[in-house]
Amino acid sequence: MKVAFIVWRFPVLSEAFILNQITGLIDRGHEVYIYPVNGLPKNYTGKVHPIVEEYKLMDCTFFPPAVPENIVWRFFKGIGLLVRNIYLGSLKSLRFFQLGKYDKEVATLKTFYRISPLLEDGVYDIIHCQFGTLAPIALAYREAGIISGKLITTFRGIDISKYVEENGRDVYEQLFREGEFFLANCKFFGDRAINLGCDSDRIVVHGSGLDCRKFAFKPRYFPADGKVQIATTGRLVEKKGIEYAIRAVAKVAKEYPNIEYKIIGDGELKEHFEKLIAELNIGHIVKLLGWKQQKEIVEVLNNAHIFIAPSVTAADGNQDAPVNTLKEAMAMGLPVISTTHGGIPELVEDGVSGFLVPERDTDAIATKLSYLIQHPQLWETMGQAGRARVEEKYDMNKLNDELVAIYQQVLQPELPLPVLREELTHI
Structure with a gap:
């Protein structure tokens, strides 16, 4: 099969789940073409996930020309691209500027830049939008004949939470009508899509997988030196709820000063x-490590004893699916503390592989953290349960086999769908 992945930017260190799908398809003999509609990540430094280099993914990534910051130069360069590509069909894009017909991501000067890589060869078996927010772009381009193929859209979190709150419940009306098939990375978001109008027969739960072989299981025991290592991995943004974990660690440190909390990630809340x-006088305990590559993350987690993933619903409505960094920690045998939030309860079984607490509840996080420190005999059994859960539901190889089967069923509707991991319901 010939598959086009439509993404916002590429390569993004925090989106290893997309890399896992791309490489899984390549390993299974399919052609993958990556189209980042906004080009490289902001503040791109050249630091990429090792898989990008291993599979030479930049060679199958087709970037749009850089968009100038200056609006005047942006206009003239955009018009130049339009004229230069007339023989390839660039004039088809002029239809996007019909007043009120297309949204702002389609009716924009950026369109002249974004369509440039697609004009050479836009014929695919499958067009896979990796977030629902990308679907209006793909729908418009397909309608104009710039790109062709069966359209599959994955809902991952912000696209089915914050985006809907900002744009209204009917924002996906056209997509649900014209898109061929839909995936949701957890039941929580799949049910939400159905409630927004998605046909329940055209959506399945398809989680974000990880390569369990790269996250070796290790039983956790109380350290000989008594220093309990706690870890969190995630962007430093409101949705990740890290502030509540920092405050909880500060409370616990008053009773258990021999702890260390390492936070891997970067973002707008760093300062x-x-x-x-x-202010909390815990600089000797809490360390902000910044972004790390997967090998470095594994090293930190390998030395940790407890993992915290305190996700919250952001003020703008943004919510999380089962957090991929949480899956990695569980795969490595770490007992976890997380929140009753979004799709996380589908991953963490409260009291079995860790503990779930209410969102934004510093005291509850502190209580469970103290409990785990006091009861290290629980660490090994919780870690084993977490590993088993991840292997059962989120193994990359199983999920990639399932993805191929879904693609084939979309192309040949007479084929049966693969056995579903979750049954979606209309609430």
Whole structure:
């Protein structure tokens, strides 16, 4: 099969789940073409996931020309691209500027840049939008004849939470009508899509997988030196709820000063967290490590004893699916503390592989953290349960086999769908 992956930017360190699908398809003999409609990530430094280099994914990634910051130069360069590509069909894009017909991501000067890589060869078996927010672009381009193929859309979180709150419940009306098939990375978001109008016969739960072989299981025991290592991996943004974990660690440190909390990630709240850590006088305990590559993350997790993933519903409505970094920690045998939030309860079984607490509840996080420190005999059994859960539901190889089967069923509707992992319901 010839598959086009439509993504916002590429390569994004925090989106290893997309890389796992791409490489899974390549390993199974399919052709993958990657189209990042907004080009490289902002503040791109050249640091990429090792898989990008291993599979030479930049060679099958087709970037749009850089969009100038200056609006005047952006206009003239865009018009130049339009004229230069007339023989390839660039004039088809002029239809996007019909007043009120297309949304702002389609009716934009950026369109002249975005369609450039697609004009050479836009014929595919499958067009896979990796977030629902990309679907209006793909639908418009397909309608104009710039790209062709069966359209599959994956809902991953922000696209079925914040985006819907901002744009209204009917924002996906056209997509649900014209898109061939839909995936949701958890039952929580799949049910939400159905409630927004998606046909329940055209959507399945398809989780974000990870390569369990790269996250070796290790039983956790109380350290000989008594220093309990706690870890969190995630972007430093409101949705990840890291502030509540920092405050919880500060509370626990009063009773158990021999702990260390390492936070892997970067983001807009970094400065705020630095100030908070200083105010709480826990700079000797809480360390902001910044972004790390997978090998470095594994090293930190390998030395940790407890993992915290305190996700919350952001003020703008943004919510999480089962967090991929949480899956990685569980695969490595770490007992976890997370929140009753979004799709996380589908991953973490409260009291079995870890604990779930209410969102934004510093005291509850502190209580469970203290409990785990006091009861290290639970660590090994919780870790084993977590590993088993991840292998059962989120193994990359099983999920990639399932993805191929879904593609084939979309292309040949007479084929049966693969056995579903979750049954979606209309609430």
